[in-house]
Amino acid sequence: MLGPLLPSLMRRWSLSDSQAGALFTAQFLMAVVGSLLVVWLMRHFRAWHLLLVGYCLCGTGVLGLAAPSWHWGFAGACLSGFGLGLINPTANLSSASLMPGEPAKAINLLNFFFSIGATLAPPVIAGFVDRDLSAWFPLALSISMLGGTAIASRYFVADFEGSGGSKDAAAQRPHRFRFAALSMTMLFIYVGVEVASGGWTPTYIQRVAGADVVLAAAAPAALWGAVLVSRLATVWILRFASVAAVLVSGIGLTLAGSVCILLLPSPTVVIAGIAIIGLGLGPIFANTLAYFLEHYGKGANHLSGLLFAAGGVGGGLLPLLIGELSDATGSLRLALWSIPASAVVMFAVLAALTRARPGRNATSHLNGTPG
Numbered sequence: 001m002l003g004p005l006l007p008s009l010m011r012r013w014s015l016s017d018s019q020a021g022a023l024f025t026a027q028f029l030m031a032v033v034g035s036l037l038v039v040w041l042m043r044h045f046r047a048w049h050l051l052l053v054g055y056c057l058c059g060t061g062v063l064g065l066a067a068p069s070w071h072w073g074f075a076g077a078c079l080s081g082f083g084l085g086l087i088n089p090t091a092n093l094s095s096a097s098l099m100p101g102e103p104a105k106a107i108n109l110l111n112f113f114f115s116i117g118a119t120l121a122p123p124v125i126a127g128f129v130d131r132d133l134s135a136w137f138p139l140a141l142s143i144s145m146l147g148g149t150a151i152a153s154r155y156f157v158a159d160f161e162g163s164g165g166s167k168d169a170a171a172q173r174p175h176r177f178r179f180a181a182l183s184m185t186m187l188f189i190y191v192g193v194e195v196a197s198g199g200w201t202p203t204y205i206q207r208v209a210g211a212d213v214v215l216a217a218a219a220p221a222a223l224w225g226a227v228l229v230s231r232l233a234t235v236w237i238l239r240f241a242s243v244a245a246v247l248v249s250g251i252g253l254t255l256a257g258s259v260c261i262l263l264l265p266s267p268t269v270v271i272a273g274i275a276i277i278g279l280g281l282g283p284i285f286a287n288t289l290a291y292f293l294e295h296y297g298k299g300a301n302h303l304s305g306l307l308f309a310a311g312g313v314g315g316g317l318l319p320l321l322i323g324e325l326s327d328a329t330g331s332l333r334l335a336l337w338s339i340p341a342s343a344v345v346m347f348a349v350l351a352a353l354t355r356a357r358p359g360r361n362a363t364s365h366l367n368g369t370p371g
Contacts (some may be wrong), residue, residue: 002307003060003268006020006023006199006202007025007203007206007216009073010067011202013069013070013073016207016323016324016327017203017323017332018320018323018324018326018327019033019070019092019185019323019325020203021155021319021320021321021323021324022320022323023073024077024195024199024316024319024320025073025082025316025317025319025320026077026078026081027077027078027080027081027316027318028081028191028312028313028314028316028317029081029083029194029313030077030078030079030085030312031081031082031084031085031088031308031312031315031316032082032309032310032312032313032316033082033367034054034081034084034085034089035069035085035088035089035305035308035309035312036080036087036243036305036306036309037085037086037305038050038085038089038305038308039089039305041088041302042089042093042301043212046096047090049091049269050086050087050090051086051087052088053083053086054083054084054085056083057082057086057339058080058084058087059083060076060079060080060310061075061076061077061078061079061080061081061082062076062080063076064076064077064079064080065077066266076240079364082301084268085308085309085312088308089304089305089308091160092112092289092308093112093304093306095109095110096290096293096301101289103289103293103294104234104238104243104286104287104290104294105235106305107286107287107289107290108232108234108238108286108290109205109227109230109232109235109360110229110286111231111285111286112228112231112232112235112284113230113283114226114227115227117227117229118219118220118224118228119224119225119227121220121224133158142227147229150371151196151340156191159307165331174187176296176357176358179283179292179295179296179353179356179357179358180292180296180303180307182352182353182356183288183291183292183296183307184306184307184310184348186235186284186309186314186346186350187285187289187307187308187310187314188283188310188314189314189345189346189349190281190288190311190314190340191285191311191314192315192317192319192338192342193254193281193313193318193342193346194281194315195314195315195316196318196319196322196336196338196339196341197223197258197274197277197278198220198223198224199319200319200332200336201219201223201261201270202220202303203216204219204261204265204270204332204333204336205219207269207332208265208333212358215267215271215290218271219271219274220274221276221279222271222272222275222278223275223276223277223278224273224278225275225281226274226275226276226277226278226282226289227278227281228281228282229278229279229282230250230280230281230282231282231283231286234246234282234283234286234287235283243287243290243291243294244350246257246283246287247279247284247287247291248350249283250279250280250281250282250283250284251280251284251343251346251347251350252280252289253276253277253279253280253345254276254277254278254281254284254339254343255280255340255344255347256275256276257274257275257276257277257278257279257280258273258277258336258339258340258343260272260273260276261273261277261336262275262300262319262333262336262340263336264318265333270279282357284346285311289304289305291357292304292307293355296358296359318338318342321335321338322335322336322338323335325338333355355371
């Protein structure tokens with residue numbers, strides 16, 4: 001929601017690029033706090049309790065974006081971010097518990113439905129903005145969150161169950177620590193790239209490519225529409241390809257799309273490039289989490305809150321970094337080169353992740369071969 005609303009918020013509140021980037025930082029750093037608390041809360045509360053509280057916090061927080069002051073908007077971003085920090089781990093782990101043998105399929109399906117809302121929101125927001133009613137969209141969203149979505153959490157949410165894997169040998173502990181750290185790094189970079197791509201491209205396509213407000217809103221719609229398609233397709237692709245192969249393809253598409261929009265900044269090419277980024281980003285989150293749940297072993301569910309926290313830090317820092325670089329260099333286009341650079345780093349992290357997975361190292365140890 002922040003991305004499509006960002007140009008109108010910047011005009012209404014007279015924000016600089018770095019102040020605008022701080023809204024993403026506030027939202028995602030508070031999501032980190034929520035994700036870290038989930039590690040403890042899931043041991044004491046049922047999943048639907050956490051989702052109910054999370055949606056109520058989000059519904060209250062988005063009201064800040066309708067306020068006339070940037071300070072209220074910042075506070076609202078913090079509150080909604082905390083709610084998201086409760087919602088994301090809870091929903092994903094509840095989904096994985098429904099298919100403990102195939103967590104990748106369950107998590108991809110859940111994130112497919114998440115993507116429906118993210119795809120529909122930008123054109124709806126564009127309609128509000130085009131009629132000079134941008135302050136009313138947060139009000140409408142708040143009502144839906146505080147109403148139907150929160151109530152539905154009570155009746156359609158599975159409770160937490162065991163981890164996806166079963167390997168828990170003491171000899172694997174160093175490998176498990178390295179594997180967890182690399183998984184956290186992967187999600188740190190991924191969420192940063194996703195938020196930066198969806199958040200800054202509406203401003204980029206207006207400022208650099210000369211698009212109007214309506215076309216600018218099509219940028220995140222193209223991103224999330226492609227994410228929607230790729231997440232649904234991944235459920236079928238996983239019948240024939242490994243999770244690691246899906247991740248390699250996703251990172252490659254993200255790199256290609258981000259380079260495309262920066263080298264050829266015309267509105268048509270930028271929209272096409274953003275769609276390519278969306279196709280690449282779609283499967284990365286769900287399959288990284290599933291990869292972790294499948295290979296880490298006992299305790300993966302409780303530790304996975306740290307993965308969401310790492311992702312929240314990335315989502316808060318990379319958009320802020322882009323805003324700061326844009327202000328410092330006077331070029332948003334130059335600052336956005338952070339996105340393809342991040343994709344290259346993801347390739348390196350994935351290579352290390354596949355070597356560090358506990359199952360692989362345990363097998364290598366038993367066979368007397370190096371890990």
